[in-house]
Amino acid sequence: MMSMSRWALDTVAERYITFVHSARSPRDIIYRKELEAMAANHSNFHLGLTMTRQTTGDPWWGFQGRLNEVLLPAICPDYKDRVIYVCGPDSFMKGVKKLVEELGFPMENYNQESFGSPKKKRPPSSQEKNDNSSVVAPNNNITKNNHVATPKPVTAPSNDTSYPVVFAESGKEVLCNEQMSLLDLAEEEMIEVESSCRSGGCGSCKVKKLEVDIRYEGDPDGLDESDAEEGYILACIAHPQGKVIIDA
Numbered sequence: 001m002m003s004m005s006r007w008a009l010d011t012v013a014e015r016y017i018t019f020v021h022s023a024r025s026p027r028d029i030i031y032r033k034e035l036e037a038m039a040a041n042h043s044n045f046h047l048g049l050t051m052t053r054q055t056t057g058d059p060w061w062g063f064q065g066r067l068n069e070v071l072l073p074a075i076c077p078d079y080k081d082r083v084i085y086v087c088g089p090d091s092f093m094k095g096v097k098k099l100v101e102e103l104g105f106p107m108e109n110y111n112q113e114s115f116g117s118p119k120k121k122r123p124p125s126s127q128e129k130n131d132n133s134s135v136v137a138p139n140n141n142i143t144k145n146n147h148v149a150t151p152k153p154v155t156a157p158s159n160d161t162s163y164p165v166v167f168a169e170s171g172k173e174v175l176c177n178e179q180m181s182l183l184d185l186a187e188e189e190m191i192e193v194e195s196s197c198r199s200g201g202c203g204s205c206k207v208k209k210l211e212v213d214i215r216y217e218g219d220p221d222g223l224d225e226s227d228a229e230e231g232y233i234l235a236c237i238a239h240p241q242g243k244v245i246i247d248a
């Protein structure tokens with residue numbers, strides 16, 4: 001969306017753009033300064049920001065709440081005469097698509113773009129690994145009386161370790177394989193954690209740690225210094241290395 005908007009403004013294309021950004025809180029607005037500058041400098045670029053959570057110490061006087069049948073026309077009254085492009089987490093895109101469909105938007109003018117890497121497959125548990133790596137040694141299973149003895153599986157050693165992960169708000173405690181990210185675990189347990197890029201870049205999946213022993217798989221670029229100081233971690237690239245308690 002940003003590159004399309006930059007292109008339209010840089011080439012002085014005759015486009016009237018309403019850029020709607022739904023963020024969790026003001027600190028989560030991506031490209032905030034650039035977007036505000038674009039809106040200030042171009043009369044054909046209108047910015048509609050809405051925050052989905054009330055936060056203390058981070059005041060916001062603009063639109064509040066998720067996009068709905070009231071908010072969308074308030075931000076862009078003539079949206080039915082526009083072409084809509086949507087980008088974001090799957091759940092967000094599904095919600096917007098359903099909303100505009102129900103509002104009677106001409107869907108031939110609706111476009112959406114997947115954002116982020118696909119969800120990783122859950123790594124097999126030690127038990128599943130052992131099941132797959134079992135081999136039966138030949139001949140040892142024939143006894144003196146030609147009875148067939150139960151074959152003893154020879155299993156390959158496993159280095160995987162699981163650690164307890166507590167989702168404090170949901171009141172759930174589950175074991176998590178160290179190869180699995182906390183985001184994948186949360187999704188498997190049907191615990192809501194927002195996400196987009198799934199690679200540490202956007203900050204959507206940040207959750208507050210209460211007790212945490214993790215390693216990151218990748219750089220936590222989506223966290224700024226104050227997030228880290230306040231105890232946030234990025235669930236999409238965080239893997240347990242000991243007991244973990246998070247506020248989710």
Ligand code: FES
Nearest residue numbers: 196198203205236
């Ligand atoms: S989903 Fe983007 S940083 Fe985790």
